[in-house]
Amino acid sequence: MSTFFVAATGQHQGKTTTTLGLCSTLKGEGLDVGYCKPVGQKHLTHNGFIADKDSILFSKMLDFDLDPILHSPVILGQGITKEYLQDPGEFHFEDAILHAARKLEAQHDVVVYEGTGHVGVGSVVNLSNAQVAKLLNSRAILVVEGGIGNTIDQLALNVSLFRKEGVPVHGVIINKVKPEKLDEIKEILTPKLLQMGIQPLGFIPYDRTLSFPILSTVNHAVKGKVLLHPDRMLNKVQEVMAGSLIEIDQFDEQEGIVLVVSNARFHEAIERVIEKSKELELDQSPLAGIVVTGDGKHNRWFSAETFSHPYLMHHKIPLLATQLETFDTVVMISRIEVKINTDTPWKVRRAIHLFRESVKLEAFL
Secondary structure, X not given: OEEEEEEEOOOOOOHHHHHHHHHHHHHHOOOOEEEEOOEEOOEEEEOOEEEEHHHHHHHHHOOOOOOHHHHOOEEXXXXXXXXXXXXXXXXXXXXXXXXXXXXXXXXOOEEEEEOOOOOOOOHHXXXXXXXXXXXXXXXXXXXXXXXXXXXXXXXXXXXXHHHHOOOOEEEEEEEEEOHHHHHHHHHHHHHHHHHOOOOEEEEEEOOHHXXXXXXXXXXXXXXXXXXXXXHHOOOEOOEXXXXXXXXXXXXXXXXXXXXXXEHHHHHHHHHHHHHHXXXXXXXXXXXXXXXXXXXXXXXXXXXXXXXXXXXXXXXXXXXXXXXOOHHHHHHHHHOOOOOOXXXXXXXXXXXXXXXXXXXXXXXXX
């Protein structure tokens, strides 16, 4: 039975995209591939049951019927760690994980287990990534963000936890490498990794499109209210532009721009966008959406009628309102940590393509 436990040296390293790529690639080779998130933290309700959000994503991407008992056996929700420390005997986490593993490994040729956070996450309930991989008798794959010094430091720290538990590290995937640095980092890191006893499985270049949020994510970040075109909230956001900068901005991005503008300067900013679009001879509007800010005031008085403009109606541009000030709104949008989810299928396809182009398949077969 082949199993892989995909872990990372920290959050946002590309663990989910790597797992997607691995599962999809193995499935493309004719293998029956199973998936499991043994320990989850961020969960959703699915068909009346609680499951980790990544399990829900994978059930749709890999086309299997989600069973939380099998695909998301342990959820560490709010307050669980405190309750565990007060009375560990009330919890049977290991039994739940082993039950899921026995069922899945009997049904599939390969099972890919996805970890949570860095390798030490979960230690508070004796379910660190390293401890869970040992429990599952699985090989580990580590994902780390591309660089040199920090990359090696993070690997040394995280690999040591796996080795402490006696978990074999199958190899490492270096993710988000700057494309212009790809050859140099390969040349420098490969001998160092081999010296550390770690097999380099692939070097995946950074792809800016995977960091693009969608408009609904922006709306959530700024605690906004949708005033116009709620059916366009899946628009891809590539750039954020403050309304006051339109005159000097050169529209480096000619699509996917979110305009952030105070309610007092709304109509003036729209006219500038129209003027700039004509100069660039754009057929389509460059705007993915507009966020009208309230300068700290309550936005109950905001309405679609207040900010109506033929340009928004003609191009079907979504209009959001927030009571945040313009500067704070731009900051909140810039801090969004983007995750792949079921609303971004184009990201799923791109992540799978990058994996297949960059990772050695024979290392898994």
